[in-house]
Amino acid sequence: MSGEQFSPNKAVIVPGNGAGNVESCMWYGWAREKLGKIPNFHCLLRNMPDPITARESLWLPFMESELQCDERTVIIGHSSGAAAAMRYAENHKVYAIILVSAYTSDLGDANERESGYFNRPWQWEKIRGNCRLIVQFGSTDDPFLPWDEQQAVADGLGADLHKYTDKGHFQNTEFTELVGVLQKMLTTSI
Template identity: 35%
Template sequence: MVLIHGNAGASVEGIWFPYLRRELEALGAEVVAETFPDPIKGRMRYWLPYLTDVIRPDERTVVVGHSSGALAAFRYAERAPLLGTFAVAGHHTDCGFELERRSGFFDEPWDWAAIRANQRFIEQFHSKDDPWVPFEVAEELHALTGSTFTALDGMGHFGSYDQRMDTFPELLAALRRRLAAPGPAAPTPPGEAP
């Protein structure tokens, strides 16, 4: 299990990451939770090599990515296998933010077919009141990935910035289900060939 925080100075020491790590380790899961280099700007040129060369996930690894952390998981899955990805407040566009636009994650088109093919599942959690990633962007991401989609109310950006959120039982329950039975390959969105 790999936990990846978002940008703008986020870390795995904040929000619900310590809770999730503690609960998963209590279940016997091996959890890698490290603050990535360049945590303010969250640039792909630093994050992807760190994920690939230092953390080294494989086809048995589940990645939980919050916000820009989901971007890193998706870009990794374009070229290498994972067991699955949990995208919390995930997105696939810069959502109109200069910091995101300059991150490098959006410089090339996404290879959604490879992202789906290189993992057995993709799950998404998104709040209808997210102030940074519009709900419509999350719905587009769901259509592109064929994810299992959990829409919540009142969760904002899941603990970022001024919001205090130090537990996340909905995510933990979904992780427990997936760890018990990973399930079939990620589905192909309607109208696309597998």
């Protein structure tokens, strides 16, 4: 990215598919509230279009036009939201991406295949080039994602990997580690 110095001014939480009302789902609303208390920073959390299939053709334009993800945005993507964050960063400059339960293939699932994220190779170099920072949270006991897929994301992106053995698919109601990473990111970017 350019030598221009600026700090992020917002985070956008992109949920996993099938999340329902995102405000009351898992840690999303809790994180939005905590991050919204940071001075001169705001956090967006919206119900996504096509929430079950999470089609790339609908989610990426929504992230650009409605959520206005740009060079001062930290995109926090969970599960299929992590896939969306990675695909978005292939062609858009963002401040950072924080990936939670990220993966590289459709896992043999028809709904995942229909989303469109997994029909071509990942452009790791372009993603790295469009992000100042890349952080990843993964857990070896994730019931949906094999560890080798999560590790492939970390290796491809050179992500700052936070590896756990007991967080499953990060479906808890609070996520203090995520808030801590973002707060640290903000204090070191000033």
